[in-house]
Amino acid sequence: MSIFEQWWLPIAELVENRQPLNFFQNLYKEIYMNAIKDDRWLLYLDGLWVTLKVSFFAILAGTLLGTVLAVLRLPSVTDYRYRGNHPLKKLGFGVLRFFCWFAKFYIDLIRGTPLLLQVLIINFGVFGSIRIDKVIIGVIACALNSAAYVAEIVRGGIMSVDPGQTEAGRSLGFSGLATMLWIVLPQAAKSALPSLCNEFIALIKETSILSYIALTELTKAGDYIRSRTYSAFTPYIISGMLYLLLTLILTTLIRKLERRLRASDH
Amino acid sequence: MKKLIAMLLALTLGLTAAVAAAEPVVVALNPEYPPFEYVENGEIVGYDVDLIKAVAEKAGFEVEFNAMAFDSVISEVMANKNTIGVSGISITDERKMNVDFSEGYINAGLIVVVKEGSGLAVKDDLKGKKIGAQLGTTSDFAAEEITGQANTETYKTFLDAIKDLQGGRLDAVIVDKPVGMALLAGLKDDSLVIVDMGLQADWYGIEVNKENPELLEKINAALKELEASGYYEELAVKYFSAEEEAKAE
Amino acid sequence: MTTEKNEVLISVRGLEKHFKGGELKALRGVDADICRGEVVVVIGPSGSGKSTFLRCLNLLEQPTAGTISLAGVDITDPTVDINLHRQKMGMVFQHFNLFPHMTVLRNMTIAPIKLLKKSREEAEAKARSLLERVNLEDREDAYPSQLSGGQKQRIAIVRALCMEPEVMLFDEPTSALDPEMVGEVLDVMKELALSGMTMICVTHEMGFAREVADRVLFMDEGKIVEEGTPEEIFSSQKEQRTKDFLNKVL
Numbered sequence: 001m002s003i004f005e006q007w008w009l010p011i012a013e014l015v016e017n018r019q020p021l022n023f024f025q026n027l028y029k030e031i032y033m034n035a036i037k038d039d040r041w042l043l044y045l046d047g048l049w050v051t052l053k054v055s056f057f058a059i060l061a062g063t064l065l066g067t068v069l070a071v072l073r074l075p076s077v078t079d080y081r082y083r084g085n086h087p088l089k090k091l092g093f094g095v096l097r098f099f100c101w102f103a104k105f106y107i108d109l110i111r112g113t114p115l116l117l118q119v120l121i122i123n124f125g126v127f128g129s130i131r132i133d134k135v136i137i138g139v140i141a142c143a144l145n146s147a148a149y150v151a152e153i154v155r156g157g158i159m160s161v162d163p164g165q166t167e168a169g170r171s172l173g174f175s176g177l178a179t180m181l182w183i184v185l186p187q188a189a190k191s192a193l194p195s196l197c198n199e200f201i202a203l204i205k206e207t208s209i210l211s212y213i214a215l216t217e218l219t220k221a222g223d224y225i226r227s228r229t230y231s232a233f234t235p236y237i238i239s240g241m242l243y244l245l246l247t248l249i250l251t252t253l254i255r256k257l258e259r260r261l262r263a264s265d266h
Numbered sequence: 267m268k269k270l271i272a273m274l275l276a277l278t279l280g281l282t283a284a285v286a287a288a289e290p291v292v293v294a295l296n297p298e299y300p301p302f303e304y305v306e307n308g309e310i311v312g313y314d315v316d317l318i319k320a321v322a323e324k325a326g327f328e329v330e331f332n333a334m335a336f337d338s339v340i341s342e343v344m345a346n347k348n349t350i351g352v353s354g355i356s357i358t359d360e361r362k363m364n365v366d367f368s369e370g371y372i373n374a375g376l377i378v379v380v381k382e383g384s385g386l387a388v389k390d391d392l393k394g395k396k397i398g399a400q401l402g403t404t405s406d407f408a409a410e411e412i413t414g415q416a417n418t419e420t421y422k423t424f425l426d427a428i429k430d431l432q433g434g435r436l437d438a439v440i441v442d443k444p445v446g447m448a449l450l451a452g453l454k455d456d457s458l459v460i461v462d463m464g465l466q467a468d469w470y471g472i473e474v475n476k477e478n479p480e481l482l483e484k485i486n487a488a489l490k491e492l493e494a495s496g497y498y499e500e501l502a503v504k505y506f507s508a509e510e511e512a513k514a515e
Numbered sequence: 516m517t518t519e520k521n522e523v524l525i526s527v528r529g530l531e532k533h534f535k536g537g538e539l540k541a542l543r544g545v546d547a548d549i550c551r552g553e554v555v556v557v558i559g560p561s562g563s564g565k566s567t568f569l570r571c572l573n574l575l576e577q578p579t580a581g582t583i584s585l586a587g588v589d590i591t592d593p594t595v596d597i598n599l600h601r602q603k604m605g606m607v608f609q610h611f612n613l614f615p616h617m618t619v620l621r622n623m624t625i626a627p628i629k630l631l632k633k634s635r636e637e638a639e640a641k642a643r644s645l646l647e648r649v650n651l652e653d654r655e656d657a658y659p660s661q662l663s664g665g666q667k668q669r670i671a672i673v674r675a676l677c678m679e680p681e682v683m684l685f686d687e688p689t690s691a692l693d694p695e696m697v698g699e700v701l702d703v704m705k706e707l708a709l710s711g712m713t714m715i716c717v718t719h720e721m722g723f724a725r726e727v728a729d730r731v732l733f734m735d736e737g738k739i740v741e742e743g744t745p746e747e748i749f750s751s752q753k754e755q756r757t758k759d760f761l762n763k764v765l
Contacts, residue, residue: 129433168612172626173602214419227402230364232341264616264658
């Protein structure tokens, strides 16, 4: 019998006999029931691991997709400075115009509807009859959602970069895409990083919505334990602290990255 | 402006008056559980709703309904002296540690919903299968006992579990018998069938805050009277006969 | 280096550039030939279209009408890979446009490595020898924000030279500089001219034009009004507009 169970015995007796508990006894009861009994702390760790996986891949995919959307929405794409009367150029211009319109539509659609509905629709609608891992569904739903926000953040970052940078890149012979990749985006990233950090933190917290599709992430782990222990909120406090831990680690990492990027302005 | 102030005053006075006059008992429930509690034409109705209204009338108190997720019901009852939980809640020892229960008023048993032709017929067939259930219900506990926690998917409402069963992501859904019957009658999905594997359920009871024994006494007395008067049979006819008919067809 | 001074490198015919859907006509039919090894200075009042003319040469502005040939290839043809031809035309901007997130060395080597597929060692060796030529060999690890304006512009020039271009385009390279830094940049440009580089410079530095240019173009209202040797333009102009302009600036 572990030390925790030995501490628990006298309190269990009080509970059994319906004796009132003092503050510390009550606190221990909550901790024992919600974290120690039946190794329940493992469930939080499982939930944390799922949240971590979903968040990591959703941030990665969301940032990539968001950046693509941001680039598609740029005015230089709509202007398409180098368009001529050649049929190929005209076709290319039409395709770009369509993508630009689509990107705008997509961003409005995603930002204008609740994530919960998107998750439910993707789970029960889009992937309704496909047997795939819920983690993958979670990543897809969160990445698609995050991409819309990232797109606007990155677009703001790109527009804050001096157009002379693009001209310098193009004049050296870089293609539009290469200029974007090597010259504009690294500079855009620097100014977009604080807002991106905000978005990433929001995304980590919003993965809690995935508990609605029976994905046992951190919030669901708390929900699950609560349904076994009938504690009013203790499992949520434990889950909450783990979310806080995740976001604090992320914030620290991004601050480090910011400092590194700032190495060039002295 | 004066008018506005007068209106606000009237409103405040009215509210205080209402609170002072009669403090209704708040009924916490999850109205996504037909035929026990569900929403029809914007109103919460069902077996439990009729029952608690009849109880309230006999015991002489007013009720006010407060809809929420099932796993929130018990915490609401624990936190508020004047809140009771009437939501198809099975009486379990664990729950008894936190709230008091009235006498049980119905024991319906659990049934298993599976896909037509799945070959799942007895309890042992379900071992290692993915089973869905509503979080925190006796179905959830039963599923976990049969197939283990890792294979039990828990949902906010059991309807979502049924959706995932239809989508082929679950092998079975465990649910209270009357609820499953009502659901299948309503869904009209021939690909789903109900299997009775003799899974035991517990009695449904009314949750009462531990610090309100007077209310518990009143409710128990009223339930006894209702039982004696044949009201339970009346309710069963009203809410379960439709499903029985559907089953007979 | 032996250069055929009469081999035409860039040939411009009927060049027009309209902005705002034709409301603003920046270029109204420009014809010019630039020979290999020639140093051409373009002067003119502001708004005369001289910067637009320069930016059209490497298609940073897409011409509305007209053709531009580089070594016999019409680069306004949409099927031509303009990126390939831009590699042969180095450009220096008024505001330097160095890449602020890269060191000086990286600024100079990124294009040769990515576009000319040079090895890092080769590109860096070339960059270092060019840095030495402009006396900035000790700043290769600096970031642009740590440099003075004159240093930035000298780096911008050698960055373009790293691509081994056939012609260098200068777009008012000294206009954004503090006066005491103009000299160091002009010195680099003079040295470059002496080395036989083909250069087209838009500038307000009349001294530089007089001293270094093989030919001076005077532009006004989107046209080349007058062209000739520095002596012809500065001492014996034929056109009244040239005279008026030079009276104002000299």
